Amino acid sequence: MAINYIPANFDVVRDHTRCIKCRVCERQCSNEVHYYDEELDTMLCNETDCVDCQRCVSLCPTKALKILPNENRFRKNVNWRQQLMVEAYKQAETGGILLSAMGNPEEFPIYWDKLLLNASQVTNPSIDPLREPMETRVFLGKKSNEVKYDSEGDLVLSNTAPHLELSTPIMFSAMSYGSISYNAHASLAKASKELGIFYNTGEGGLHKDFYEYGPNTIVQVASGRFGVHKDYLDTGAAIEIKIGQGAKPGIGGHLPGAKILEDVSRTRMIPMGTDAISPAPHHDIYSIEDLRQLVLSLKEATEYKKPVIVKIAAVHNVAAIASGVARSGADIIAIDGFRGGTGAAPTRIRDNVGIPIELALAQADFRLREEGIRDNVSLVVGGSIRCSTDAVKAVALGADAVYIGTAALLALGCHLCRDCQRGLCNWGIATQKPELVKRLNPEIGYKRLVNIVHAWDHEIKELMGGMGINSIEALRGNRLMLRGVGLNEVELELLGVKHAGTAI
Amino acid sequence: MSYEINGAGVHYKEVNERIKATGDSDIFIKNACGHRYLGAGTSGKNITIDGIPGNALGAYLNGSRIVVNGNAQDAVADTMNSGEIVIHGNCGDTTGYGMRSGNVFIKGNVGYRVGIHMKEYREHRPVIVIGGKAGDFLGEYQAGGIILLLGLDTPSDVSPVGGFPATGMHGGKIFIRSEAKFEGLPSQIVLSDATDADKELFAPFVRKYTEYFGGNADEILSSHFYTLTPNSSNPYKQFYCQN
Structure with missing residues (x-):
């Protein structure tokens, strides 16, 4: 017809x-x-x-x-x-309902592309990272706000809050086994271990084969609680409570039963062929106090040994929400921007809900500083960080580290055809079909992930050196290193940066 | 002799530390008063609680048995993996949220959203038995397991369940002891009279209930029960169009 x-x-x-x-x-x-x-x-x-x-x-x-x-x-x-x-x-x-995949592809402003970085000239000379030590290592978690000395005058390490140590401020963002393949997870896990960073299980449980990568794994707890049990919580280096996702703020997730084959079913601990439904909200969380209850119940179950991350989507009121989360007992807040990727999301929501991560990050950082609670939490942002300069600009806007999802998938062969939801990924990433999954060789995949992160780390060091900064901590929230181009006054104010051409 | 913890004036964190630290498997907690997360994530313990424990009792429970001689609050058995919880009283909202296995017996009534997103997996089949009434949204998003609502103090022509039961349910079974007519069930739910096979399935849990709390199991089992089941394990399949 x-x-x-x-x-x-x-x-x-x-x-x-x-x-x-x-x-x-x-x-x-x-x-x-x-x-x-x-x-x-x-x-x-x-x-x-x-x-x-x-x-x-x-x-x-x-x-x-x-x-x-x-x-x-x-x-x-x-x-x-x-x-x-x-x-x-x-x-x-x-x-x-129209269903799409990957991040919002529409023509909205990309603020990363309207921010320029500073460099040293003559005075305050730049640093050559090939010659001088450069520090890109970061620690994520609550920072102590007091300095204590003992009677001998020696520094007492009083901060006992659990931390994540990253060799470079980049982590692989949450992508569940189910939405992506076994081989994609194997690549991410192995690369994280070699890089000294972390990957994230998403809400799909942790496959038994990957328990050995626990020290480099962030395990997620979301509204469906798939695969969440004591061993899973104990195995991860940190626990992430997923409240929201940039690609689909305010709604849950449905992994169609067709993708729940034997192995995915075992990992999620649900029957084969049954839709895996993550409800939109956590039905036990209606307030910051309720969130605190979940944060503390996870800490209690894991004996306060692991930092808890709360992941939220960048929405209009993100700064106030971040402030609440910082008071919930969480150690790290992850904010996911409206460009963030997904294995499947309603098109209308993906393309119309949420705000740019650049603005959300700047505002959350401001708010937490204003309230004197910035050091209670670390800030991690994603959705979308496309290259090393996006990461550097994010740090200068206040982030402690960034999450990369799409960029990692590109390293594994993704060509952004944005058809993940059908589960027929020809590159063996967003599929559970064995004949397709085997196209992604995890040995090659992991090396490519290691390469891209190493390359970014080198670039970050070059950029830092150019700015005369030898420690990434000194760049965090350092907005003087940023200038806007072609941005209006409101945008500049929200970002907290001056227009290009303005002197220090 | 069991290991005794007096909860009076002691923070929940310390109570939990003691539960984990003791080599004794039998633990008695007296004067519980709002202590949260009691027994969370534990295995192999046999914990008896006098008083009223706080929220998230037995969260992520991994094989322990907890008996509460009194009421319990919200989020009991959150994401419970295995074990047993017996409450000699009433219990709050979201009891058994996402629980995967093990049994929860509640003598009295429960609050809202009980059994939400319970799921079953292979030999794991969680069961919640409620002696009294249940609040709204019983079995919301239920993906597996059994919810057995006995409505023992409710007249047979009055439904013991609140509004909107089984919303979004896509697995498992809910059995409700009642003769009252059911209205307002979501379209994906099939309502039927419990069959002999159904009764055979839940009879052991009724017997266990009467063993714990008293009552006549045969009498209860001879009453009329409704069975609520979803008509599809893929409720959202027809919901989307590929774009």
Whole structure:
């Protein structure tokens, strides 16, 4: 029926003079776009199902393939963009909520790109990180606000709050086993250990094979409590209570039963094939006092040995919420911006709910300082940190460390086709299909993760050296190192930075 | 002889430390008064509590047995993994939140959202037995296990359950002893009269209840029970359209 015809997003362009009909593209495409026609002795395609994951393009031995935007467009309309029209058609057909994946791809301001960093010239000379020691190690957790000396005049270490020690202020953000594959988790776990940082189980439990990486694992507790039990809590280096996620603030998560195969079911401790539903709120948390109860119950169960992180989405009132969380007994607050990725989220929510992380971070940092409780907690931000300079700017805006999710997946081969929700990831990341999962070699994956974090760490040190700063702690909240370009007064004030061209 | 802890004037943190530190498996806590997280995450302990323990009693419980000679407050058995909790009184909201296994017996009434997101897994099947009434949202998002509501003090023509039971339920079973008509159940819930097979399933828990709190199990079992089950384990499948 023509009324429900949705035009293909992409054109699969094949150079038949190059194509040797080896059928690699056909074997590689889980969306079944390519096929061989024996009668015509040629490769054909059904481009409607193409998601532009670039798998076939990457593996075509003769470079015969290109994926281009479909030039067949509806009549141009600035208000009724084609995407909106297509979405209306889809909903008219199905009556369903639109479901998308990965972070908000729409045209909203990206403040990272409107912030510039300082560098030293002549006076206060820059530091050469190849020659001088540079410190990018950070400790996350509550900092003591008093200095004590004993009768001999020696410093007494009075801060007994548990901490996380990171070799560089970067961690892999929460991605559950279920939303991503076993091999993706294996890569993240192994890389975290080698890097001296942490990865995060998300709300999917911890696979028994990865218990050995416990000292580099943050275990998550969310509203569905999947896979949460005593050993799990004891194994992690820290426990993260997930209140919200940048890609879908205010709503829960549903891992469809189809993705809950044997291994995922065992790890989440739920039956196979049953939808894994994380309710929108924790139904026992209606106040900061209730949050405190969960924080303390986790601390009590783990004998106060582990820092507790509370992860919230960046929403309008984030600064006040952060202030509440800082008083809940949590050691670390993680804030996830509206660009944060996801394995599946309602399109409308992903694209319209939340605020940019840059503004949320700046405001949360201000508020905590204003109230004199900034050192009660560490701040970790994500959603989205795309490169080392985003991380450096985040630290200068007040973050102690950053979470990277999408960037880590890119290191594993993700091409941001944003179709994770269908579970057919051709790169073996966002899928549970064994034949696809094995495409991601964790030995290669982990090395690529190590590489990207090492590279960022080098860049961070170069940038710090340029600013004349040799310890990342000295950059934290150091807004004098930032200048805005093309930002209006309100934006500058919210960020707490001056416009480029303004002297110190 | 059991190891005795006097809760009077002692912070919950210290009480819990003592519970964990003692080599004795039998522990008696007297003068409990709002002490939170008692027994949280413990295994192999047999804890008896006189007084009223505070919130999150037996959270993440991992095999211990806890008996409360009195009422309990909110969040009892939160994310409980195994063991048994017996409450000789009433109990607050979100009892058994996300509990995965083990049994909770409550002599009297419970508050709101009891059994929320209970789940079962392989041989693990959590069971909550409530002797009295339940507040709103009983079995919300229930994903497994059994909730048995006996309504012992409720006249048979009055429902012992509050509003909106089984909202979002997608696994497990709720059994309610009542003859009163049920209204306002969500569309994904199938309401039926408990069969003999159902009764066979929950009879051991009724017997256990009467063993702990008194009463006549056969008499209770001869009453009419409703069974609430979800009609799909994938309630959200038809909810979405791929974009």
